[in-house]
Amino acid sequence: TSRAIGFIGLGAMGYPMAENLIKKMPKGSKIYVFDLDEDCVGKLCSAAVGKAEACANARQVAERSEIILSMVPEGSHVREVYLNPSEGALLADLSNKLVIDCSTIDTATSLEIRTRISEKYPSANFYDAPVSGGVLGAQNASMTFMLGCAEDDPNFSRIHGLLSLMGGSIFACGGPTLGLTAKLCNNYCSGLIAIATAEALNIGIRAGMDPRVLAKVFSTSLAQSCINDKFNPVPRICPDAPSSHDYKPGFKVGLMRKDFALAVDTAERVGANLALGEKGLEVYTGAMQDERCKGLDSRVVYRYLGGDEE
């Protein structure tokens, strides 16, 4: 059956996700889009005439769509999308609609949006559904979605069907905000792996090794990781990785710093002891502020830590 799908936030991730939706959605479906940046909206709509339509704001997207997806940077942006007093999606009648926020944000904001929506529209359903897999995963529709609901949620199969147009794995993480919890745990881990991989390769390079050989060793040894194999922090090991394109585009280092800080906050809240939390936060905060690194893919920690770029 054809669908009216809304998509708010067409950045590094949202744009390729929306492209995949357009490519794979049932015939006759339409996607209604909005971003503060008019250029990406114009680009998407002119490439998909008749399938994608630009809206003036988030409210208009929500009015026209039965399912609303959002993919913006931080909690403050999600608030703006849903709660803006004149243009927010909460002003549209959301009755019986599915609202799926894919942004990685703090759980308190997500819970507040969920509560505000269900108080006003009891038949509406809000889900946190952050993603992992990077820009490459968004382009290839191979991302992992971490959905904040139980597997027996009445909407799970419908949401699964929609998200599988954009991703390869979809996990029901148990309940509201647990999708975000999964994502923050994942990024705590992958953020530290990026630092460790950058440091270990730098040791090898300085000791005279070819980093391509060393990365291959890691690939078949216990230092193997997705970061090493697909998003290597050292330039020219993975041709498609942001590091091989001056760390562009990708997962901006400021966004990694945000996720890392949210994970450290969560650890504090739940009483989980961290040996590396403060150190990781220090590295990503420094990289985010460094003139040579800011705005670039987070694996630029290799450059920040003084790695040799040939």
Ligand code: NAD
């Ligand atoms: P981005 O900065 O590239 O894009 C964000 C987009 O949101 C921009 O186009 C911006 O104009 C738009 N936006 C901001 N506020 C808005 C508003 N009020 N209304 C409409 N549009 C608005 O960021 P991104 O890399 O696409 O990341 C989006 C989210 O996905 C973040 O929470 C990030 O942590 C998460 N994420 C990113 C990656 C990655 O590799 N880039 C991977 C997994 C998860």
